[in-house]
Amino acid sequence: MSTNTALTFSRRAFMRTSSLAGGGMLIGFNLFQACKPKAAPPIDLSQLNYNDFNAFIKIADNGAVTIFSPNPEIGQGVKTSMPMIIAEELDVAWKDVYVEQGILDTENYTRQVAGGSQSIRHGWDALRQTGATAKQMLINAAAARWGVDASECTVSDGIITNAAGETLGFGDVVKDASMLEVPEDVALKEPKDYKIIGKDAPNVDIHKIATGKPLFGLDYKVDGMVYAAVVRPPAFGHKLVSYDDTAAKAMPGVLNVIKIGEKVRGLLAEDPSFSSKISSSDKVVVVAESTWQAMKAKEAIKAEWEEDTSMESTEEHDKILTDLLDGSTFKTERSDGNIKKAFAEADEILERTYESPFLPHNCMEPMNFFANVTEERVHLAGPIQTPAWKAGLVAKMFGREESDIYLEMTRMGGGFGRRLYGDFVLEAAEISSVIKKPVKVVYSREDDMEDGIYRMAIKYRIKAGVKDGKITAYHLKEAAINDNMYGLIPNFFPAGAIENYQVDTANYRSNITTGAWRAPYTNFLAYAEQSFFDELAELMEVDKIQMRLDLLDKVKPEEDERIQYSPDRMKEVIKVAVEKSGWGTKPKNIHQGFVSYYCHNTHVAEVADVEVENGEPVVKKITCVVDCGIVVNPMGALNQIEGGVIDGVGHSMYGELQFENGRPTASNFDKYRMIRMKEAPLVETHFVKNEFSPTGLGEPTLPPAGGAVANAFKAATGNRLYKQPFTKTPELLKVPSKEIIG
Amino acid sequence: MLKKNQSNQILVTSTRNLIEIQSIQETMPTYQIKVNGESKTVDVSEDTPVLWVLRDHLDLVGTKYGCGIGQCGACTIHVDGTAMRSCSMTLAQLDGKAITTIEGLSEDGTHPIQEAWKEVDVPQCGYCQAGQIMTASAFLESNPNPSEDDVKNAMHGNICRCASYSRIRKAVMIAAENMD
Numbered sequence: 001m002s003t004n005t006a007l008t009f010s011r012r013a014f015m016r017t018s019s020l021a022g023g024g025m026l027i028g029f030n031l032f033q034a035c036k037p038k039a040a041p042p043i044d045l046s047q048l049n050y051n052d053f054n055a056f057i058k059i060a061d062n063g064a065v066t067i068f069s070p071n072p073e074i075g076q077g078v079k080t081s082m083p084m085i086i087a088e089e090l091d092v093a094w095k096d097v098y099v100e101q102g103i104l105d106t107e108n109y110t111r112q113v114a115g116g117s118q119s120i121r122h123g124w125d126a127l128r129q130t131g132a133t134a135k136q137m138l139i140n141a142a143a144a145r146w147g148v149d150a151s152e153c154t155v156s157d158g159i160i161t162n163a164a165g166e167t168l169g170f171g172d173v174v175k176d177a178s179m180l181e182v183p184e185d186v187a188l189k190e191p192k193d194y195k196i197i198g199k200d201a202p203n204v205d206i207h208k209i210a211t212g213k214p215l216f217g218l219d220y221k222v223d224g225m226v227y228a229a230v231v232r233p234p235a236f237g238h239k240l241v242s243y244d245d246t247a248a249k250a251m252p253g254v255l256n257v258i259k260i261g262e263k264v265r266g267l268l269a270e271d272p273s274f275s276s277k278i279s280s281s282d283k284v285v286v287v288a289e290s291t292w293q294a295m296k297a298k299e300a301i302k303a304e305w306e307e308d309t310s311m312e313s314t315e316e317h318d319k320i321l322t323d324l325l326d327g328s329t330f331k332t333e334r335s336d337g338n339i340k341k342a343f344a345e346a347d348e349i350l351e352r353t354y355e356s357p358f359l360p361h362n363c364m365e366p367m368n369f370f371a372n373v374t375e376e377r378v379h380l381a382g383p384i385q386t387p388a389w390k391a392g393l394v395a396k397m398f399g400r401e402e403s404d405i406y407l408e409m410t411r412m413g414g415g416f417g418r419r420l421y422g423d424f425v426l427e428a429a430e431i432s433s434v435i436k437k438p439v440k441v442v443y444s445r446e447d448d449m450e451d452g453i454y455r456m457a458i459k460y461r462i463k464a465g466v467k468d469g470k471i472t473a474y475h476l477k478e479a480a481i482n483d484n485m486y487g488l489i490p491n492f493f494p495a496g497a498i499e500n501y502q503v504d505t506a507n508y509r510s511n512i513t514t515g516a517w518r519a520p521y522t523n524f525l526a527y528a529e530q531s532f533f534d535e536l537a538e539l540m541e542v543d544k545i546q547m548r549l550d551l552l553d554k555v556k557p558e559e560d561e562r563i564q565y566s567p568d569r570m571k572e573v574i575k576v577a578v579e580k581s582g583w584g585t586k587p588k589n590i591h592q593g594f595v596s597y598y599c600h601n602t603h604v605a606e607v608a609d610v611e612v613e614n615g616e617p618v619v620k621k622i623t624c625v626v627d628c629g630i631v632v633n634p635m636g637a638l639n640q641i642e643g644g645v646i647d648g649v650g651h652s653m654y655g656e657l658q659f660e661n662g663r664p665t666a667s668n669f670d671k672y673r674m675i676r677m678k679e680a681p682l683v684e685t686h687f688v689k690n691e692f693s694p695t696g697l698g699e700p701t702l703p704p705a706g707g708a709v710a711n712a713f714k715a716a717t718g719n720r721l722y723k724q725p726f727t728k729t730p731e732l733l734k735v736p737s738k739e740i741i742g
Numbered sequence: 743m744l745k746k747n748q749s750n751q752i753l754v755t756s757t758r759n760l761i762e763i764q765s766i767q768e769t770m771p772t773y774q775i776k777v778n779g780e781s782k783t784v785d786v787s788e789d790t791p792v793l794w795v796l797r798d799h800l801d802l803v804g805t806k807y808g809c810g811i812g813q814c815g816a817c818t819i820h821v822d823g824t825a826m827r828s829c830s831m832t833l834a835q836l837d838g839k840a841i842t843t844i845e846g847l848s849e850d851g852t853h854p855i856q857e858a859w860k861e862v863d864v865p866q867c868g869y870c871q872a873g874q875i876m877t878a879s880a881f882l883e884s885n886p887n888p889s890e891d892d893v894k895n896a897m898h899g900n901i902c903r904c905a906s907y908s909r910i911r912k913a914v915m916i917a918a919e920n921m922d
Contacts (some may be wrong), residue, residue, distance in 0.1 A: 075867025075904050202863040209868035210859045211851040212804015212844030216869060219803040227798075252787055291807075292794035293787075364808050364816060364869040364903045413806070413869025414903050445809040635863050639906065643866050646905035669813035669901065677897045680907035 056102075057086060057134050063158055063171030065092050068102040071123075072114040072385055073205075074415040076698040077636035080204045082123055084633055088196040089131030089189060092170070093157040099204040104387040104407040114385040114412075115420055115516070117600035117696025120632060124693050132186040140183065141176035142168045191630060191691045200635035205411060215411040217368045217382035220440065225370070226255055228431050228441040229294035231284040231301045232451045235662030237511045239308040240282040248286055248300040253293030256435050257301070258285050263397045263430045264423075270396070276482040277453050277515050278423045281308070285431050291442050309511045311662035314357070314457070317481060320508045321459040324479035325353065330504035334490035334562075337500035339465075342473035346465030350539050354462070354528035355723045357656040358481075359455035359517055360664070362674065365413020366448040371428035372438035373398070378405045378429060379438070383412035383419055390422035394429045417516035421453050446667040454657060455517030456481035456510075460528040464536055465500075471536070471551070473500040476529070478521075480507050482514045485521040491562045492522075492598055493570065494529075497551035512659065518647065519699040522599040524724065526703030527652060527710055530595040534711045535720060545578055548596055565598035572688050573625045577605035580686050581623035591617070593711025595704040602700035603627040603688075606645065608681075608708035610716045612735045617716040619649055619709055621682040624701055629692035640697040642683040648705025650675025656725045673727075773833045777802065778846025784833070792836065793817045793828040796843060804844035804872045808901070815900030818873040819843050825880035844872035847879060855879045858917035866904035874900050878914045888918055 058066040067083035083099045104112055113119075135155055142160040143150035145168070152163040158170045191197075208215050233239065245257035261282035268280050284301050288294035343349060369382035371394075378400065384390055384407075391405040412419055428441040443451075458480040465473035474494055478485055484505035495501060517523060537544040552574075555567040574596045577583070586592060589611055596605040609621040622645050631637050654673040658665045666672040710721045719732040726733065772785050777800060784799045791810075796802040796819070805828055808816030812827040819828045820842040828841075847853045851860075855878050865871045874897065881896040882888070888896070893914045902910065 075865075077866070200863075202860060203865060203868070205868065206860050206863060206865065207851055209865045209871050210856040210875065211847075212802070212872045214803050216806075218797075218807060221801070221803075290786075290790075290794060290798040292790050292798065296787075296789070362903055364806070364814070364867065364901065366807065412867060414867045416903075442807075445811075639863065639866055639909065642908055643905040646907060647903075650905065668811055669809045670811060674901050674903070675905065675907075676899075676901060677907050677910070678894045680905060683908060 057090065057130065059134070059138075059170055059174045061171050061174060063169045063174070064098065065090070065096060065158070065170070066098045066100055068100050070102045071112055071119045072383075072387060072409045072412065073101065074114040074383075074385060074412040074419070074698075076114060076117075076119070076640060076696075077203065077633065078114070078119045079411075080201055081120060081632045081636055082127055083204070084196050084201055085124065085127040086131040088194055089128045090135050091155040091157065094196045094199075094201060096158060101409055101411075104391060104409060112388055114415060115417070117602070117698045117700060119696060121601055121693070121695045128188050129186065132188050133183060136183045136186045137177040137180050138170050138173055140180055141173035145173065145176065197630065197632050198634065201633050202635060216365050216413050217370070217410045218365055218413070218442065220370050220381050220410055222370075222372070222438050225438045225440060226287050226289060226435070227291045227294045228285050228287050228428070228439050229291075229298040229444070230427060230441060230447065231286070231298055231303055232447055233279065233281045233283075234305055235311060236279075236513070236659075237307055237309040237311055237662045238281060238305040240284065241304040241306050243284045243301055243303040245284070245286075245301055247302070248297040251293065251297040251300060253289040254286060254297045255289065256285075256287040258287070258431070258434050259283070260285055260427065260430045260434065263433075264426050267393055267397055267426070276509070277421050277513055278426070279451065279513060283427075285441075287431065287435055287437075287439065294442070295444055312510055312512060313660050313662075314658040317457050317508075317510070317659070318355075321355075321457065321479040321481075322353075324506040324508060325459055325461045325477055327506065330477065330506045331484070333485070333487070333503040333505055334495060335502045336495075336498075337473075339473045339475050339500045339502045342467070342500035343463070343465045343475075346467050346472060348466040348539065349463060350466075350532070350536050351461065351463040352532055352535065352722060354460045354524075354531065356458050356524040357658065357724065358457050358512070358514075358664075359651060359655050360449050360452045360657050360672070361414070361416040361418035361454075361517060362449065362672070363412070363414035363416060363418055366445055367418070367424040367443040368440060369422075369424045369428040370438065370440045371425070371432040373429055373433040373436075380405065380425060380429065381408040381410060382425070382428075382440075383410050383415070384422050384425060385412070385415045385417075385419040386422060390425040393422070393426060397426065397429060398433065416518040417455075417520065418453060421515055423453070445669070449657075449672065450664050450667050453513045453515040455520075455523065456483065456514035458521070458524055460525060462528060462532045464532070466536075466540055469540065469542075471498055471540075474498040474502070476503045478503075478505045478525075480505070481510045481512070482507060485525070488564050489521055489525070491564045493565055494551055496555040496557070496560055496563045498554075511662070519599060519702045522597070522703040523648070523651070524706070526595065526597045526599070527706035527724065530597065530704065530707030531710045531720065531722075534593070534714065544594055545574060545583065548574060565603065569603045569627050569688070570596055570598060573603045573605040573627050576686055576688055577607055577623060577625040580625060580684070581607035581609070583607060590620075591712050591715035593708045593713070593715060595707040595711065597700075597704040597707070599703055600698075600700040601695040602697065604700050604704050606701070606704040606708040608705075608712040610709070610712040612716055615735050615737070616733055617713050617735065619653075619679075619681045619712070621684060622649070622705060622708060623684045623686070625686045625688065626697070626701065627688035627690070627692075628697055628700075629690060629694045631687055632694050634687075637687075637697050638685055641685050641701045644697070644699065644701035645683045645705045646675060646680045648702040649681060649709055650679070652706030652709060652724050652726060653679070654725050654727055656728065775833060775836060776838075776840040778842055779840075786833070788834060789832060791829050792819070792831050792833060792841070795833060796828060796841075802843050802845050806869055806872055808870065808873070813901075814870070814873075815877055816870045816873040818876040818900070820876060820880055823880060823883060825877045844876060847875065853879060854917040854920045855882065855913070858913040858920065861916060862909045862913040864906050864909040864913050866906050870900060870902045874902065874910055878910070878917065882914070882918055882921060886918060886921055888914070890915065
């Protein structure tokens with residue numbers, strides 16, 4: 001067998017074992033280096049120990065297996081599914097595995113992230129190889145003890161058996177195994193042999209959740225910890241002038257009142273790209289012995305603010321975005337053929353504009369974080385989607401080494417993108433550095449909603465040209481607050497399907513902080529485009545499904561490597577959705593809407609079933625067909641899919657945060673409508689079965705839901721919806737009375 | 743009426759005097775409360791919501807803070823068996839009634855609702871689930887044989903941001919069957 005030295009090195013660099021002082025063995029791997037085998041890390045392999053790995057297996061002398069889950073758990077289920085993949089290849093029974101959350105290691109790793117539905121997709125190969133390598137070492141140790149060839153040994157549920165029928169448990173040979181060479185080219189299982197992957201596994205934290213054990217950032221507590229509540233600017237565009245803390249300081253339990261902001265401004269000065277994400281104003285912090293005392297005393301702070309930049313409003317944004325769409329300040333993201341010529345030659349043109357509002361993330365666990373800054377180290381703990389990034393920023397903030405930062409990841413009470421930014425981590429660290437105590441900063445719900453990093457308002461204008469019954473031109477224009485669509489999106493459907501195709505973007509820089517929100521950009525774009533195609537099919541008087549299939553026939557990813565989606569996989573989800581939803585065969589009282597969409601590497605089709613009740617359309621059911629490749633944990637996968645669909649329905653129906661004078665008009669759930677039990681439709685899910693490597697499910701079922709609902713509402717009411725949320729235009733949600741009678 | 747140890751003579755029971763008490767900085771009444779079958783003594787100011795007494799003073803962090811205004815249900819506890827929002831009530835309002843939190847719903851997590859939650863694998867992030875479980879368990883005590891619509895109505899006040907609503911519905915129906 002030929003040896004590729006570069007590969008050998010990188011493999012050894014990401015995988016390593018060590019003996020445990022108290023007996024047993026650890027095997028670890030650097031997950032993200034493993035994904036990039038060419039990037040050999042400059043480290044001395046002999047110096048590695050288990051802490052050098054961001055995910056690993058621990059096998060005790062008694063055979064007990066602990067698997068550390070590397071990535072932050074946000075409710076997407078990776079704390080269960082990632083260890084399942086290791087356990088599969090290790091060949092232990094899932095019931096015998098204990099799962100623990102790994103910590104962050106900022107020295108050796110650059111990325112432990114919950115975001116973009118990428119954990120499973122990126123981890124798939126490395127997680128399998130780690131499990132398989134550990135298993136091979138255990139086999140090799142057993143074979144050596146028996147004096148037989150390793151190839152005659154088999155493993156099942158942690159028991160190694162040789163040809164003569166003798167058996168040894170993992171625990172019996174783990175000490176020997178930990179001293180062996182790390183084997184290369186280990187064989188991975190065929191999907192047909194999977195015992196754990198593809199089987200339902202409940203959430204590993206289910207017992208703790210169902211019994212109220214401490215798990216979340218808000219539950220985190222150490223001796224001597226104090227609580228901080230932060231007085232934030234009353235509106236975007238304000239800065240602090242002065243404050244009077246006399247009354248607050250006299251209140252029970254209040255320990256300190258301080259001002260923070262300088263440290264964050266230092267970071268913003270170094271990297272201005274954060275300025276659309278993180279507020280630069282000074283803030284007043286009340287530190288108290290309990291959360292309530294801090295929150296209460298915060299109300300007693302008399303702060304004076306001044307307008308720093310303009311006070312923006314939804315009304316103003318609405319006009320600005322329309323002006324951008326009408327203007328000529330676009331950046332072209334992709335351009336095929338010549339749209340200008342094609343539009344000039346078209347027989348018919350359809351042009352429509354779609355509008356979406358700002359959205360807060362509204363994680364059920366309000367933002368919070370723990371910090372204890374001491375000379376020895378900076379201890380951070382709490383819910384964060386990007387622990388490595390934040391640890392790096394905190395190190396920079398204090399001019400310290402990243403190795404000084406010790407970060408524990410707690411389970412997160414939702415993230416949806418809000419916990420990517422970690423402004424609250426910086427706040428906690430700055431507060432602790434001033435008061436020199438372990439402290440937890442806790443946002444009130446009002447802080448959380450009024451001082452968010454929101455999904456920005458966006459408008460899309462889509463124009464299509466039809467000639468001789470064919471779509472010959474397609475022009476998508478995006479006008480967005482602060483940031484435009486990421487670079488892959490212009491290569492999503494219908495890129496490649498239409499000869500003359502162009503995507504243009506423009507933006508307006510606002511002082512309102514914005515950022516990623518579950519399925520960034522596509523969470524709204526999918527609805528806009530898929531509503532547009534529905535309307536286009538009506539204009540062309542062609543079948544809506546057939547139109548999509550015909551377009552997909554034209555896509556040749558092998559000739560255009562920019563194309564992100566697979567036309568074949570898209571056609572398959574469409575076909576299954578037509579069949580499973582009973583498309584076109586439903587009784588007259590059920591109105592259906594269809595969407596097929598690709599994002600986050602997963603292909604999805606959704607059909608909404610709407611019925612008319614009391615003269616209004618009601619979403620009763622969504623049939624959802626998903627191609628995410630191999631389904632690692634069906635039980636968890638279904639949960640993600642159902643949640644994504646209902647979240648998508650909810651936000652397109654009700655979600656909206658308006659601004660007046662730089663301030664959101666809603667600050668809590670009494671004024672901000674979230675989807676609740678009675679509005680949640682039934683979700684029926686079907687997987688396309690194949691053996692493609694798995695892709696993530698935290699996001700891809702959300703974007704199509706709004707479009708499916710809008711298209712079904714059109715079928716029910718005759719009205720097209722161009723604005724989210726749909727409840728904003730109640731007059732369009734009325735079914736003409738003759739329809740009811742009929 | 744306040745139920746408390748009279749550790750401070752200023753403390754009396756009329757509402758009018760409570761306002762005076764708030765203005766006296768060092769006042770920290772001592773309350774005797776019954777939580778999960780145990781008597782507890784806590785020193786907190788009059789206006790401290792039960793939620794924060796449980797979380798910060800008694801280390802019972804299963805009860806969650808979600809909105810602070812009784813809109814989301816994450817802080818739901820039982821007060822003499824009735825589901826109530828702990829963020830919006832003070833110890834004075836408890837008036838000696840016994841509290842049950844998620845930690846005390848069953849000894850070892852085997853209440854039929856908890857068992858159904860595990861069977862269905864309801865949670866995604868899990869943060870709202872203690873409140874969902876407390877709402878559901880109190881509801882089934884009052885309506886042991888609910889229809890699906892009854893369940894929807896009963897659970898409508900609890901927000902799940904991850905939208906695990908269909909599993910909540912299913913788990914409550916399973917628990918109802920198992921409680922027969």
